Amino acid sequence: MITVGILGGGQLARMMVLAGAPLGLRFVVFDPAADACAGQVAPLQVGGFDDTEALAAFAAKVDVVTFDFENVPAASAHWLAERKPVFPNPAALAVAQDRLSEKTLFQELGIALPAFADIRSHEELAAKVAEFGMPCILKTRRLGYDGKGQFRIRTDADIAAAWQALGAQVEKTGLILEGFVAFDREVSVVAVRGRDGEFRAWPLTTNWHVDGVLSAxxxxxxLSAEQQATAIAYAQRVAERLDYVGVFALELFCRGEALLANEMAPRVHNSGHWTSDGAETSQFENHLRAVLGLPLGDTRVLGHACMLNWLGQMPDSKPVLAESAGHWHDYGKQARDGRKVGHANLRDDSALALAAALQRVGEALGRQAQVAPVVETLRGSVTPN
Incomplete structure (x- = not known):
């Protein structure tokens, strides 16, 4: 029996474990937190990501290693790769950890993206803001996620404020300035590449965020067939250049017919959670198939599917479970403001039926604002007779 080691013990690791059980897999999860939620469903080893003694003990228990958390030190990933197969490879992980390296890669691959610049001083920041125009966004090159580690610059006064907020990080994580995109919508490609180079992608997903955190x-x-093809081609270029193995997400801004790359996530992704109940093969199962060198599963969507993120604390499950294709996912976490604690998936063959189900759920849970844009999109997608 194969044992898969997962670096990071959050909800993504938890869902990988649950998807891997029918494949007959065993798991060991490694995380610094003793209460990591994946530890509720698999053996958990507690240790620092830079603790080589703990990593050695972890490596001795597993046959292959993967991640649920992209901010594992690249040096630790390289150290493990000298002892066990590690997927995705540490080089791919290192690129995705650094926004400047990531955007430089996109540029080299001919992928359209907003203007960007490495920022080393307050003077450089002021000069690049003048060049890009406002608004624009100053971000840390490393470690930022879910809206953290960034400052939106709208006025001249914001330049000094942005440097005051993030300038101290220039030597620690580096800083990058990104031009602002007035986009129509945000979409993502969730894709998978196997050890043998086989590549598949799920249908593109439209995403809505609140305060930088995915909401639905x-x-x-x-999208048009041409936009779908362009986005998937972009993802395949990235995967092949990095010799990537496993699932990843490429996030894009949609502006008219143009698609502009935002960032990639080298792991199973929040915007792919709908695949657990709305696709022939989930992102979690396909990630494990890829990592183990197994044939990849079909990525087709089964009708229309929506994921609703639950932050802070879990709402009442009954309105979701009352729907014929409502599915509940509780991560087993303690409630905390802003924390991802679970999600719900709803699916239907009919766009209008899914819109009606979402509206019922939104009204029952007081989440009308969360479901409204999804309902509007579903209803707008139906061509009148």
Whole structure:
């Protein structure tokens, strides 16, 4: 029996474990936190990501290693790769950890993206803001996620404020300035590449965020066939250049017919959670298939699927479970403001039926604002007779 080691013990690791059980897999999860939620469903080894003694003990228990958390030190990933197969490879992980390296890669691959610049001083920041125009966004090159580690610059006064907020990080994580995109919608490609180079992608997903955190995802996205093909081709270029193995997400801004790359996530992704109940093969199962060198599963969507993120604390499950295709996912976490504690998936063959189900759920849970844009998109996607 194969044992898969997962670096990071959050909800993504938890869902990988649950998806891997029918494949007959065993798991060991490694995380610094003794209460990591994946530890509720698999053996948990507690240790620092830079603790080589703990990593050695972890490596001795597993046959292959993967991640649920992209901010594992690249040096630790390289150290493990000298002892066990590690997927995705540490080089791919290192690129995705650094926004400047990531955007430089996109540029080299001919992928359209907003203007960006490495920022080393307050003077450079002021000069690049003048060049890009306002608004624009100053971000840390490393470690930022879910809206953290960034400052939006809207006025001249914001330049000094942004440097005051993030300038101290220039030597620790580096800083990058990104031009602002007035986009129509945000979409993502969730894709998978196997050890043998086989590549598959799920239908594009439309995403809605609140305060930088994903609120809802809808698949398939309402886009032209050309946009779908372009986005998937972008993802395949990235995967092949990095010799990537496993699932990853490429986030894009949609502006008219143009698609502009935002960032990639080298792991199973929040915007792919709908695949657990709305696709032929989930992102979690396909990630494990890829990592183990197994044939990849079909990525087609089964009708229309929506994921609703639950932050802070879990709401009442009954309105979701009352729906014929409502599915509940509780991560087993303690409630905390802003924390991802679970999600719900709803699916239907009919866009209008899914819109009606979402509206019922939104009204029952007081989440009308969360479901409203999804409902509007679903209803707008139906061509009148």
């Amino acid at each position: 995802s809808l698949a398939p996205a309402v």
